[in-house]
Amino acid sequence: MHGPTPRPARFSAPGPLSGTTGVPGDKSISHRSLMLSALAIGESRVEGLLEGEDVLATAAAMRAMGATIERGEDDVWRIHGVGVGGLLQPLGALDMGNSGTSTRLLMGLVASHAITATFTGDASLSKRPMGRVIEPLGLMGADISASPGGRLPLMVRGLCPAVPIDYRLPVASAQVKSAILLAGLNTPGITRVVEPVATRDHSERMLRGFGAELTVEEDGAGARLISIRGEADLRPQHIVVPGDPSSAAFPVVAALLVPGSEVTVTNVGLNPTRAALFDVLRMMGADIVFANRREVGGEPVADIVVRHSVLNGIETPVETVASMVDEYPILFVAAALAQGRTVARGLEELRVKESDRIAVMAEGLRAIGARVEELEDGLIIDGTGGDPLPGGATIAARLDHRIAMSFAVAGLVSSAPVTIDDMSPVATSFPGFAALMTGLGAEVA
The missing domain is CATH 3.65.10.10 (Enolpyruvate transferase domain)
Incomplete structure (x- = not known):
């Protein structure tokens, strides 16, 4: 399904992210x-x-x-x-x-x-x-x-x-x-x-x-x-079909982390069995507001308004794992910029996803300067308190779309640009990801 030629890309943010955008269907x-x-x-x-x-x-x-x-x-x-x-x-x-x-x-x-x-x-x-x-x-x-x-x-x-x-x-x-x-x-x-x-x-x-x-x-x-x-x-x-909350996670976290940002993501599905990431981010201090709540085809939907926030490290609740299992890679990026320590456990399932997402995220975050300890069932991350990560590395995404997009967001909050070795797997779930991020103010080379 993917072409044989890898498509590397380098992500950075010259200034705040802003604008209104939608994400692909769930x-x-x-x-x-x-x-x-x-x-x-x-x-x-x-x-x-x-x-x-x-x-x-x-x-x-x-x-x-x-x-x-x-x-x-x-x-x-x-x-x-x-x-x-x-x-x-x-x-x-x-x-x-x-x-x-x-x-x-x-x-x-x-x-x-x-x-x-x-x-x-x-x-x-x-x-x-x-x-x-x-x-x-x-x-x-x-x-x-x-x-x-x-x-x-x-x-x-x-x-x-x-x-x-x-x-x-x-x-x-x-x-x-x-x-x-x-x-x-x-x-x-x-x-x-x-x-x-x-x-x-x-x-x-x-x-x-x-x-x-x-x-x-x-x-x-x-x-x-x-x-x-x-x-x-x-x-x-x-x-x-409402917008995919797993896809919305990337512009939401990007806006939280890039200073001065304010972004609205429209028409996002907020099924309670899927949307725990936004609850966990709010526990960390995120400024996230759900506007225009409504029901479409039996599924709860809203527009998500998100502003740059100073996040605090937490111990993520184990009971939320089932309803945000795909969002942990991007949560790890948020934790790397938070104040204090974030502990995420109960994540054995991440080892048998498109890649071993615990090991691959730990390796990649260390490569761009984050302080990370790998556990059998999760990660311990000591955040920068909002300071940029050093960055400057090339990340092996291991044919995993969520790894690729997570480190693309990390590139927006790194002193030196972060290169993803291959963005082509992103087409499995979010074909317009790079264009969407560019539209909000990111630079993609």
């Missing part, structure tokens, strides 16, 4: 809107779809399994679905590029259909373990042959009818939960998932919106029991 909602529209009977319309490489991999896979998916000149995507149970045998392997979400969720869809699909991916995705998804889908009857370590390439032979299961997630994971629920769509009876800690709930919201019979109960100890009745008939929908 990646999680974009993936799910394509998948569920492809399983509905009739035409669904999706506005604001994230047109990054990860989501386009999902679109290509759903086309390969029979759905008609077209982007109109009005930027609206129209999807004609095949119905639950109607997925067709793909003629070739499904290339997932760099997208772990596409892979895990589509494995769930295939698992309860009488088809066989081979999943391939790029070098980064092929290192990521899929065992957490393979286990429950195997219990439902799917026959999954994976490469050593439960990695891609792998083949899923679905079973129809599949076997409904009651499954308790050993580790909180929205992707594993969603894979099981999607498999349960075409499975007779009730499929249940218990998650020990609430994770992003876009799948539950959207499944209900499309007409699936789904219930969520809480046990009083924080665990959630999610039940879905299979053999569902999904109704086509009109979906408006």
Whole structure:
């Protein structure tokens, strides 16, 4: 999915950042809107779809399994679905590029259909373990042959009818939960998932919106029991995708750190299972205001107004990990400029993302002069108190879009420019990132 030629870039900020900007559509909602529209009977319309490489991999896979998916000149995507149970045998392997979400969720869809699909991916995705998804889908009857370590390439032979299961997630994971629920769509009876800690709930919201019979109960100890009745008939929908809070995190933190800045990011999804970063930044003293709060398609949305702030180091609450796991790299950059010490623990999941984000962030932050101690499950960072980092290094982003964007922001608050060795992976989630930052006043060379 990425071109063979790396695209290095150097980031700096000659002055304050200012302006109003939007960010691309929410990646999680974009993936799910394509998948569920492809399983509905009739035409669904999706506005604001994230047109990054990860989501386009999902679109290509759903086309390969029979759905008609077209982007109109009005930027609206129209999807004609095949119905639950109607997925067709793909003629070739499904290339997932760099997208772990596409892979895990589509494995769930295939698992309860009488088809066989081979999943391939790029070098980064092929290192990521899929065992957490393979286990429950195997219990439902799917026959999954994976490469050593439960990695891609792998083949899923679905079973129809599949076997409904009651499954308790050993580790909180929205992707594993969603894979099981999607498999349960075409499975007779009730499929249940218990998650020990609430994770992003876009799948539950959207499944209900499309007409699936789904219930969520809480046990009083924080665990959630999610039940879905299979053999569902999904109704086509009109979906408006809000801006991705994970993408908004980068201009928000940049404005907090660059002196004199004031930036507004419009139309950002603030689903409480996704937006904990903004709560944690406020705990650190960030001047963040949510304006024009509203609800769009069942998702809370607002405009985020952010002003330069003096941040204070904190111990990040472990209970927020599930709802901001993708935002820790950029939080680490904020911590490196804060007053005092920030301790972030409970982050084992970061070691099996697109890269080992704990190790890669620790290495990169040290290279630009931050004081960092690496833990097995997180980092301890002693901040500069708002003073610029020395900078001046070239960062190896390791094919990880969030690492690349995090160090791009770090470059804005470094005395010497910070060079990212390859910005091309950013196209997976935020194709216009460099242009957006330039529009706010950053310099990108």
